[in-house]
Amino acid sequence: ALYPADGTDADALLRNATAALEQAKLSGDRYQFCTPEINARVAENLSLETKLRHAVANQEFVLHYQPKVELKHGSIVGVEALIGWQSPELGLVPPLKLIHLLEETGVILEVGAWVLRQAVIDYRRWMEMGLAAPRIAVNVSIFELRQSEFVEVLREAIDDEGRATGIDLEITESLIMDDVQEDITKLRTVRDMGMSVTIDDFGTGYSSIASLAKLPVHAIKIDRAFVASMLADPNAMLLVETMISLAQSLGLKVIAEGVDDEEQAMMLRLLSCDEMQGNLFS
8 A cells, every 4th residue: 555645644554555455365466556446445444334333322233033943843942133233324234234244344343242232131121021031042253252352241241140041152163163172162151151052054164073072062053055955956955964963963953044935844844953043934
């Protein structure tokens, strides 16, 4: 990044150099000069980061809860907290797009802590109303788990003598396989705080049977891509069947995500899958 075209102060030059570095990594080049297009993207990200920080301050984020349904009897056995951004300019930004924006702009840590606090508040409100409140699963990003103070952030959000009754965590498989030993230590602490852990997007990472057996987790969630293709693709069907059998042999529950029609649900029942999420139910 060159002065003055790419920035007139150190912060601007560093931001643009970092953006050029990311572009070089994507393209495989050994170096990359900052370009007007990269400059524009940096400016757009800075603007978006400002809006997201305002969204935190102005309480523009909302949590929606998608039910987890027990396949055998059809009863609701839990929910997953899905965050949306009710932006005055953009309307409701859905979870998949929003998470990408939060990670790209670096606001994910602040918002992730808010999600935990809000889930606890909602759960306790349901209990105070006399409802049979379902357990709430909250997704954890790579940026949150890798923080040295990850466990302290959880404790602060719970604020109930270290017990997180009703709150569970979901962690992506590829993320949890990056540093298994460190993650085992953190997840044991999480378990001791009263939370259970689900491995999300199972089948897309590289977990071995040995590492899966060591992890203090209670469930796996089969990635929606396998569920979507299993009826048409024998290989996908075999993978789903194998994942269910493997997990249950290790004493883990199995949740299928992205279940959108009754035929998929029927097949998962035949395969003895425990729970499902998806548009078929909600």
